[in-house]
Each structure stands twice: as structure tokens, then as C-alpha cells.
Amino acid sequence: MSEPPNITFLDSPAASSAAFGIASQRGNRRHVVRIGGTAFGDGQFVVVAGPCAVESERQILEAARLVASAGGHILRGGAFKARTSPYAFQGLGLEGVLLMRAAADATGLPMVTEVLSQHDVEIMEPHVDAFQVGSRNMDNTALLKDLGQTRKPVMLKRGFASTIREWLLAAEYILLGGNDQVVLCERGIRTFSDETRFTLDLAGAVLAHQQTALPIIIDPSHATGNPALIPALAAATIAAGLDGLMVEVHPNPDAALSDADQALSPEQFHAMMERLRAFAPAAGFRM
């Protein structure tokens, strides 16, 4: 077993040293994670945005320009798509990754995209700025271990039925491989409530923020599936002191191939960014 980096936190056999490592950072400073030139946990409130799925060269380039022009920091988009049904659109795969790479380079934004298969880790690594692990793979410890061996940052979504403790221990699988660049993303949990797609667990994210030095961001798009709620929840996120936001935007939401209803339109995205900037000073963030 390799040496744990000094941001491990829970249940460690080397508890005395590792726990001290994390404890000394709590309240004092956050562990900083960098995706491309963008730093999480260093005073910047980070906005990651983009379409649910990469659909075409033109669509992802327009999306990247929209994100950049509104002041967003990182481009997101799905190339390998996790779909409930094998009959649903599975994404463009590596071609989608390359289209994202080009759009990111053209706009100067770093990019993050989901990895679904262990077989794809090596193939994707040269082309991505960060790997995303989706909610449905948070417990895929084999994939987490493989990502711990890479040197690209990992955005780890919380399983939609996972506890905070399980989420932090999933991060630990990556950290133990020697990769300490992990950003945690809360994206809603599954509850009895069906009037939003999932239930955004903002209090859980705040609790996690107090238990770990890793950056924590919120994805209100998947949490609610309802763009009308996102401006209020984005404002809530920055006011709560969390480290950033991941949202879906689409240059033309009505034409999206997947999750069409949940993407912000360009106008809504600009308005949300405006609102975040209004709250940033009181929240102690740069935007």
C-alpha cells in the first residue's frame, strides 16, 4: 500500500499522522486543486459549465464560447455518456473528447469530461485536463484506483445514494494512489421527493466542506433538472461558502440530444453569472 498523501482523513491506519495532516488544514486553508490554469480552493469561486453531451464540432465550440464570454472557468461536456438504457445515445466517445479538446483550446478554457470505462483511462489521459467520475460510478473502486495512478485531476461526483463518509472514502481510493488532485461535486441525492429530479443536499455539502480540505462544488442542473431553480441555488452555493458550481448550458437547449430540459439557455447563464458576481464580495470570493 502506497504512502497516503497528507490530505487523507478518515479511518486511516496511519491515523495519527494523516488525521493531523487534515486537521491542521481545516479552518485554516483549503487544499488547492488546479484544472488547467484554474485553481479551486484558493479564493476563486469556480464555474464549470457546458452541455450535457458533446454533439458536434459546432455545438461544443459555441458552448465553449458561451462559457468563456460569460466568465465561466472550465468547459464540461459528455463524450462517453452513462445512460440508464443501452438504447439511449451513448455519446461520441473519443471523437467527442477530441472535439472538446479543440473547443477548449480555441477558447483558452480547460476542460473536464467523464470517464466510464477502465479501458478508456489511458486513451483519454493525453487529451483531457481532468477526468470526471459520475454519480453512478462513485462506488466503482476499480476505476477510482486506476485514476489514482494518473496525474490528471479528478472531479468526483457524489453517488446519489451515498453518505458523506462514503464519498470521502471514495476520494481516498484516488488519493491513496498518489493523485491528490480531487474536486468533490454534490449533484443531488435520491429521496421520496419527485418534484425535483433529485434532492440537492446543500447541508451535506457544507458538512463535507468542514470535514475535508478538498474543494467541494455543487451541480444544481442534475440535482433539480429544472433551470428555473438554478439562479437561486447558484446564489445559495456561493453564499454558503462552497468552492464552485457545475451547470449545464446549451447554446440552443431545445435542440439538445440529451437532458434537454435541464440546460440553461445563454441568457439564463449570463444572468446567473451576474447574480454570482453580486454575491461574491459578501461571500469573500473572487469571480
Add this chain to the structure above:
Amino acid sequence: MSEPPNITFLDSPAASSAAFGIASQRGNRRHVVRIGGTAFGDGQFVVVAGPCAVESERQILEAARLVASAGGHILRGGAFKARTSPYAFQGLGLEGVLLMRAAADATGLPMVTEVLSQHDVEIMEPHVDAFQVGSRNMDNTALLKDLGQTRKPVMLKRGFASTIREWLLAAEYILLGGNDQVVLCERGIRTFSDETRFTLDLAGAVLAHQQTALPIIIDPSHATGNPALIPALAAATIAAGLDGLMVEVHPNPDAALSDADQALSPEQFHAMMERLRAFAPAAGFRM
């Protein structure tokens, strides 16, 4: 069946007129509810605070002074306590209500306290500024109907396993009696998550805020049971544009007879109020 007031909203047999009534208010102006001199839904972000239970003349008076001195607007406290176990402290009953009345009068704050029994409605009515209906009685339609016959405002907590639609329809039971002074309070839902006491459904509250003109406030104390999370969640509430907050404070939390762990200390309460005031301008509220 009495004539529905013009803020009814859902499933009404008089849907054409009632739905129009509410629709015309949405986005334009909120329905204003007044408890004593404090108005919800009229540009003021309202803070309701006080101890979980009224314990003694001195304790509730100290609590009221704390609330008033920090800029809180309404005194809360439990006199008739809903307890899971019949062996747990059931509250001081009417004596507790009268102690609250005195503390409220001494500090100039209005007060709200929970009603548990239909038999108590008439007894309590002369002494309270508003009735609270707890989460466990949201579905007690017999009580809701009785409260619809009073002319005191009702603070209706969301059942911890109720949908937004069920919550609004519970309010409708009160409204239909002719009492249109209803404030809705989200206080956490029951989910698999056990690292906070309940799961605060902030997105659900924002959704409800878009579906009804009634004021919506948040109770992060019962939602989380964890005072360390409350400052962040209070800031999130005002940033999300909701109408107010209900929190537990105790002049001396360590000595509380019930739910000791979840009350804010005087220092924490002052700090929370400070933080709310910092966010109020960007959120468009007076504080």
C-alpha cells in the same frame, strides 16, 4: 364549503378564477402575512428565533432579549411539545404559553408557538400571535380545519415526508376556512442520509416559492441538528430569495431540556445575523 380566498392555487374546483388569482401574483408580488407587526413577503427578511422548549420564566425572557438585541423579529418556543416518546418532557403547556406571552410583551417581539391538540386551539388563541403546526401534524387535517376558523396566522411546517404539492394542499385546508395568513416553513425531509438529522430541501423550498404566493421560510435547526452548519445555510436562504428563517437559540445551550445540541449559542446567533445583514443588499432584502 366556504368561498376560497383568492390565494388558493391547486386542484381547485374553482380553478379558473383561483388559478388566475395566484398566477397574477407570481413574479409580481408575494402575498403578505403579518405576525404582530412583522410582515413576511414585503421586502423584509424575517428571522424567527428562540429556544426549542420554554423551560422557565427566566430562560424564555433571556431568550427573548437575546433575539431582540441581535435584531431578530419574532420569538419562537415550544410550550406544548410534540415528542416521539410519551416519557419525554412534554412541555409546560398553557403555563409555557403565558410565560412566552410575557417575554414577548417585555421585549416588544411577537411570538409563535406550536399547537398540538384541537382541544387547545380556543384556549391558546387569545394568548398567541401565531400558531405553529409542526411537521408531524402537517397531515392532521382536522387541526388544520380548526385553525382555518381562527383569525390568528399559522406557521405551517412541511411534513418531513411530504411533497411540495401535499404541503400546499395542507395550507389550502387552512385557507379554505377563511384564514389567509399562512407562512410555510421547510424544516428538512427524511432521507437515507443520517449525517445531518434531516435533509434540508432548499431546492424544494425554492420550487414552492415559485408555485405559491405564500411566504416560505427555512428552519435549518431542525433540518440539520447541527449549529455548525447554520451560518452557511442561513446565508444560502437569504441568497436564494426566500422570505425568512426560523432558528433555535438558547441563552445557555448546554442547559437546554430538549434538543440541546441543535441550538445556536448567543455568540453564534449574533454572528449569523451579522452574516445575513452582509448578504441582504445583494439579495434585495431589508434586515
Add this chain to the structure above:
Amino acid sequence: MSEPPNITFLDSPAASSAAFGIASQRGNRRHVVRIGGTAFGDGQFVVVAGPCAVESERQILEAARLVASAGGHILRGGAFKARTSPYAFQGLGLEGVLLMRAAADATGLPMVTEVLSQHDVEIMEPHVDAFQVGSRNMDNTALLKDLGQTRKPVMLKRGFASTIREWLLAAEYILLGGNDQVVLCERGIRTFSDETRFTLDLAGAVLAHQQTALPIIIDPSHATGNPALIPALAAATIAAGLDGLMVEVHPNPDAALSDADQALSPEQFHAMMERLRAFAPAAGFRM
């Protein structure tokens, strides 16, 4: 506080004696509860059946005859109906109770019906063989206390978001009044799953059966809302050793005024009873 009867079980201040009281019954014999001439917990697997709502003299009489002819033991039906919406059919009220009384007397079955309001307890008591407390009122401790003062048995449904412990403590509110005739009924809990109306917690009911001497029965009609699942779940209930079953039957399901889809047809009810009789010997029950 009155003396607890010797079937109290949890958190009792008189724990040493009360706990011993129940402990000595566990595994040895169940506490027997009688509704009319039918005993729960005495070797009989009890079937309680009837329509969701009493609709007319003819409908409830036909339902009672159906229940009796198929070998059911107790007639159920709603006269005061707990409805989410105040605009939904609220039941026939006292008239419905009297129609049920007549149908029960005509067929020799005892009957049970729900009480919603504290104001109705005295009014209903002379006419009913047992009170039912619905899932939405399990936490209505004021009503539970009033029922503890009556001498009619109470069928206490589990709150759809209540733990086993909370359910047993709700029973304790009745028991402490001196009324030890309480039957517990599991009717499904609210979870993320929406392919059945609620999630039947059979394992929870078995656990409760091991923790209390009070009889435990299952209501698969409300738990699932799907008559096609009921024969299998009825067989599961008797095989699991629980004390009985509550199901909805309707002489003509297609014409039901409420919850039409969830009632068994006469043919389905007869088939279910047949299946129960096939399993009764192996399960050690009389039918």
C-alpha cells in the same frame, strides 16, 4: 402519569418491570387483542377487508357480504376520509359509520373505521368495534392520548416515514392511557421507489414483531397500490408469521369513488383467501 400496563416496552421510566413484562412474553406468547369476536395473536391469521371508502348502503353491504363469504374476519371502510386535497371526496362521515355498523351487523362481522378528529372520538365510540388511526395521524399524539381513554381497540398504522421505534412509542401513547388493545399495521414507507405507491417494509414488520408482543398486520393495498402484487404479498405475510392482513376489496372496483385502482375484485379476493389457506398449516395458523 398513569401506571403503564404490562405490555409497555421502550424507554419506560419503570423499565425494570415493564421491560421484564414484555420480555417474558416474547417468543412465548403474543399479547392478544380482540376486535368483536376476532382475536389477533391467538393462532388465527386475521383478514381485515373492505372498500377504501363507504359510498352507499348498498355498496358497503355488498362489500361486507363479499368479505364474509370469502372467509374474511373484519370489515374495514373509510367514513371520515383523510385526503391530501380539501377538494377531494371527504367521506360520508357519521352517516358512513352508521352504514358500516348496519352492514357489519347484517353479516356478523366486526368493523373498524378511521378516526380523523379528536372531536369525533366520543361521537364514533358507541358505533365502532375498533378505531383506526391512519398513517398520516400516527404522530398526532393528542388523538392517540384521547384514544387511550376509550375502551375500544385501536388499529394503529405506521407512519409512512416513521421508524419502528417511533411506531411502538406511538402505541405507547395509547397504552399509557390504560387501553391495551392495540393492533399495529404496516402499510408501506415512502422511499425513492415510485414503481409501487409506497415500499412495503416487510422486514421492518418482522423486526417489530420481535420487539413487541402487540399483534402486527400488513396492508399491501396501500403499500403497493397494485392489486396484481397482493396475492404474492399476502402469501409472504402469512409465511413470515405475522398476525394478519388488511386489504381493500370492492364489489365493483371500477366504480369506486377513491383509490379505485388498488382494490381487489371479488374474484381476486377469493383467490387470495384460497392461497392463504394453502399456506396456513405450514405457517402454523388457523384460517
Add this chain to the structure above:
Amino acid sequence: MSEPPNITFLDSPAASSAAFGIASQRGNRRHVVRIGGTAFGDGQFVVVAGPCAVESERQILEAARLVASAGGHILRGGAFKARTSPYAFQGLGLEGVLLMRAAADATGLPMVTEVLSQHDVEIMEPHVDAFQVGSRNMDNTALLKDLGQTRKPVMLKRGFASTIREWLLAAEYILLGGNDQVVLCERGIRTFSDETRFTLDLAGAVLAHQQTALPIIIDPSHATGNPALIPALAAATIAAGLDGLMVEVHPNPDAALSDADQALSPEQFHAMMERLRAFAPAAGFRM
């Protein structure tokens, strides 16, 4: 995309033929799946049993002998263990698989063990009679696709927060690869209830049994974590007409390295098998 086998069921682009394929089997006959010489869905109620984890040659051999002597049909045991914490015992890996193989061969039982990593599929395939996919990997579609390319049966556990529809679509990922040997196993869902480890969704399993021709079994050990509940739930499973049971047994539960509390002792396992045999005739099964 390969041609769907004729047991596909949902959302198929070839819906007309595939849906007919399954529809014609519903109610008439089940799709039969064979693990070694044991057939699911062919009139046999199948019991899969064994320890949580393979710990040593001696332990797994004793467990296999216990399973065989009590009349169990298939040996289960974990070699590659899915653990929440990277610091917990991760299993013996391939060595554990080989120890299981030897114990299975020595007792004439077929065996099934969990696969966690795509890298292990080829390595394990020659040694196992069936692959198990655990609850935490149900959404790992990359692994499911790889297993669809093998010709060993797959026991697919339901994700603990997955709907029935999602579960059947996960099976579809395997079926579409051309591997039609899939057994579905319900093992409890995550709900607010914490008095059993998970909430066994028996009604959901019965519903799934009506929606697919694939065999459905129940795992009450993981669902409840409580051996005292298992005999009743095993009886409920056979009475409900499901196809089998997976339980944890340990020759010496007190010495188990993982999930010690949830395994049946040898005496409890024999008693459970006795009880199943008592119910088998009424349920229409061979045992």
C-alpha cells in the same frame, strides 16, 4: 449494435418483436438460467449460500460442506471485495477465487463470486461458474458490457438506489452482448429506515418478476444485516413465488473477517432450509 436476444424487454428499438418475445413468456414460462447444473426458473427454488468473504482454504471448504449438507445449491463467497474504505480488508483476490473453485469442486456445488474490475473479467472467467455484479456496480455499464461478451452467467444485484426499470435496463446491457444468462438479485434499497441495514423491497421484486422472464432471487442477508429476520424473510420469498434466495452463512460467524454479524450460523441455516422445505409444496416449488 448486436441483435437483441429474444428476452429483451424494455425500450427496445426493435420493440415490436422483442416485446412480443417477452410478453409471450410472461405467465407462461420463465426464462431458465443455469449455473453449473442448477437451473433457475425451472421449478426449483434455488438457495445460494456461503460466507461474505473467502478467508482461507479451510474456511471456504467448511462453508461449502455446510451449504451442501443442508441442501443448498450454489456456493457464494467474496474474493474481490467491494469495500467502502480502502483501508478495509479487500479480499484474497484471485487466490480466493481458486480456493472457492477447489471447495466447489470438492463438494460438487457450482460457485459464484463478484467481479469488481474490468481487468479481472478475463482472468476470472476460466475459474468461475458465474460472475456476480454487486449493488455498487449495477450502474457500471462498462463492466456490464464486458460481461455481455463472456459466456458465463451473471448474477446482477439491484443497485440499492435503483428503480426496477433501471435494474432491468442494466440487465439489458449484458443481454445485448449476446449473454442471456442473467439472474437478478434484490438485496435491499436505501431508505430513511436504519433499524435494518437496508429496506428489503419484496414488492419491487414481485413486480420485477411480473415484468421480466429473467429469474429473480432475494438476498435478505445484505438487505437486513440481521440473521434473526432471515428465516421469516426466506419463507416470505418462497411463498411470494420468487425463484430463489442468496444468504450468508459462516461455519463460525464470530470469527468472520467481514460483515460478521449478518451471517447465519450452521444451525440457523439448517433451520431455514427446513422451513423452506415446509413451504415448498404450497408454493409449487421443488426443494
